[in-house]
Amino acid sequence: MVYTVSGIRFSCIPSCEKSPFSRPSFFRVDRGSATTVSLLLRNHSHFPGKIIKGRPLHDFNTYPTVAASQRILVPGSQSDDSSSSTDLLNTSTAVSEDPGVINESTGLTMEIEEEIEEEENQDSSEDDDASEIVIKESAELTMEIEEEENQDSSEDDDASEIAEEPTPIIDVAIIEKEELRKKSIPPPGPGQGIYEIDPMLMGFREHLDYRYGQYKRIREDIIKFEGGLEAFSRGYEKFGFNRSAEGISYREWAPGAKSAALIGDFNNWNPNADIMTRNEFGVWEIFLPNNADGSPAISHGSRVKIRMDTPSGIKDSIPAWIKFSVQAPGEIPYNGIYYDPPDEEKYVFRHPRPKKPKSLRIYESHVGMSSPEPKINTYVGFRDDVLPRIKRLGYNAVQIMAIQEHSYYASFGYHVTNFFAPSSRFGTPEELKSMIDKAHELGILVLMDIVHSHASNNVLDGLNMFDGTDCHYFHSGSRGYHWMWDSRLFNYGSWEVMRYLISNARWWIEEYRFDGFRFDGVTSMMYTHHGLQVSFTGNYNEYFGYATDVDAVVYLMLVNDMIHGLFPEAITVGEDVSGMPTFCIPVHDGGVGFDYRLHMAIADKWIEILKKRDEDWEMGEIIHTLTNRRWSEKCIAYAESHDQALVGDKTIAFWLMDKDMYDFMALDRPSTPVVDRGIALHKMIRLITMGLGGEGYLNFMGNEFGHPEWIDFPRGDQQLPNGKMVPGNNFSYDKCRRRFDLGDANYLRYRGMQEFDEAMQHVEEEYGFMTSEHQYISRKDERDRVVVFERGNLIFVFNFHWHNSYTDYRIGCLKPGKYKVVLDSDASLFGGFDRISHTAEFFTFEGWYDGRPRSFLVYAPCRTAVVYALVDDYEDDYEEDKISEIPLADS
16 A cells, blocks of 8 residues: 655555564664654554644545556646656656557567578478577567667557657756765865955955955865865765665764654654764764665654753754654644655656856745735645746746745744755645756746754754753854844854754755755844844944954855855855945955845835935935945845835835725726826836846845735734734734736736836846946936936936926937837836837937937936837847837837
8 A cells, every 4th residue: 555645655554563573672662563654643642643734644535646657746736747847757667558569569579580480490400499499589689679679660550559668867966966976176265366356455354364264274174074075065964864775874963962862653752762872072873774674764754853861851852954844733843754755756857957147037935925825835836836927027046935944934934943854834845846847947046045044942843952052053142042033043163063054055955956045144144243233334344353253254155165166056145234345256265255145225225215205316315225336246136025025014016005006906997196106116116226236136026016915924913022912813824925816917007017027027138237247327317307327238217207207308328329119117018108109219429418428319208217229239130029029018
């Protein structure tokens, strides 16, 4: 019997009868008599059910299987063998049982055998026994030929189809892993390049050289004691559970524990059965040999924990390196799951990673809230419904939040409890792999929102007080506690903490094939004050001094070194509000090593501006915020992210239109001045942010069409430490979803904003203006409220004035020739008033204007942004149907 659980197939529950092959053991419960169960099924009255993803598993018929081949299907997928990457590999070939097929194959063989026999009889007169030998040998040869030519052979019209052996699918992940084992991370460079890039850093050379010296010292120690950073980053092959041909080893670093034992379903949770031993480094370990029948001592999907006698008492903990954990319905704590599926059930990656794009356009997402329905969405649902949307919108990367397991759903995934486990709320690890593989098939990079800045203070499920001490993975006392986030802070100077976190980063890239990370809360890591109640002015003393946590900065250098050394195409983005110099300079030059910094000041500035009247907006203030970034250090710009969408804050659309969004967004109803203003400025804000704000762009899902509601996670009433009560929402999922149907509805005004965002992405894809080295701001007119700038071969014209439109408005330009409109926020398709002609041609004339050698005249309606492209720079072989892919008003 086979049980299939959310895409995982388990053997039937073995009999509890004592096996005659059980091994006698003084400390271990006999494996034959232990009740071995899979994935939270306990045969104990106090553990009543087998569950995963929050539902009982008694109804096994809800999980499809294919009986003939025992092929595992992802829930919700079709049973046909399509070419989609969503299917798992059919590792066992189905052999036809059709008698017609067998007989036809046999008949064909016998015909060839008879021909061979006749030829043999012409030259010899051997007896029947010899003939039989010849026939047998010839038949074997014939079968070999048939097998080699099976796919290319052509049968007669009346012949039945012969079963063909499918071409095996190559797992690109396995090939990549094999290549990684051959790699070595380049040694540290001189670390002096930062002074050539920014001579002002010479005044802080003592601090920066000390920082780099610490980094080099640790790299040398890792080489000396661990065999190099490549080997050091594979900590998951030493710690946690690892299975070999002989059995399962389990290791855990817990120096504060006095004793330790491995417990779980496999030994009836007997703390005296599997006692662990401790070495001089505080590492506890045990080896469990295979059962007598060769099966592993712990079955895939069964629950496990480590019981320790600690300074704080007896404690059962989920293993720190656990690969999967699940919460049973009605229970508070999570259960660690031994996750080691057989080969035929593992997902096979079919698609290579996409190449790193020059222009990074990120669609920030949360799997759980990605359904229009008020529920927790799944990896499968995101794969099938959201990824095609992201592709259509023109984004080339998806940044996924809340992947690492977190016991508190409303933490948005930022209070991590199990760092190596993908959240079970959304599905199984294999389904996550399927989702990522589908993204790669679509040419979309997948970035993970990784949390190494802090950890949940959850003692039951997470790392906090893991070995009974508060100084295990974290700093002790106040230094190890983040008072605003109510979470624990890592001790980045600890050897084992570095191993744990660096290995964690590699695990997600290697095992799940993520294409990089957005590192959360980096500002909190790099400073002992965590950026709280501190205003960064840009003075270098704020970055390089006693407030800097050098251990944390060195850790960031090491993890970036590992990622870029082993995965050159991987991308790392750091969430830093401080603007630390050297943040996005390679480590070998003395930098921290990130590829991009999140330009967090932009979103804050937009909220600040939106609180003002239109008359009080200052063009110079907007331009300064968008362009205030360090030269040669790339930034990801965004007008708003998930932060502005949370309850208690407002999205840009809400700031602009507020309650009018509920009554006046239907196209069959009259609009209001508030809605007209809001839609116009919503588009302009996003375009100028993308045009000037950085070398990459980010948008949180749903914000592209002005999602009308905030995000409110299901929660109950909460009493704060000061006694104040915060009302909950009765654990409702109504506001914890994305109403994509609103953006798709052609009878609502949301559609126009979504169409504009899509057009904006495709224009950037076509012209690559975000990464162009040419950027020149020729006008920021406070009286006219007009901004004009060049980016690449495009000219952007923004008129923020609330009622003034300008005819024959002169704008400067660099290159001579003919210009045309390639994007117009006022197009009717985008919910505008269609005041710009898209067939008009604009010719330059000589003469300096706004600091440019040439200029041309345009019409600039109020609250409108128009992008002009130099027609002469189009390639000769440019196809006109490509232009039609960019949605314009007359398309």
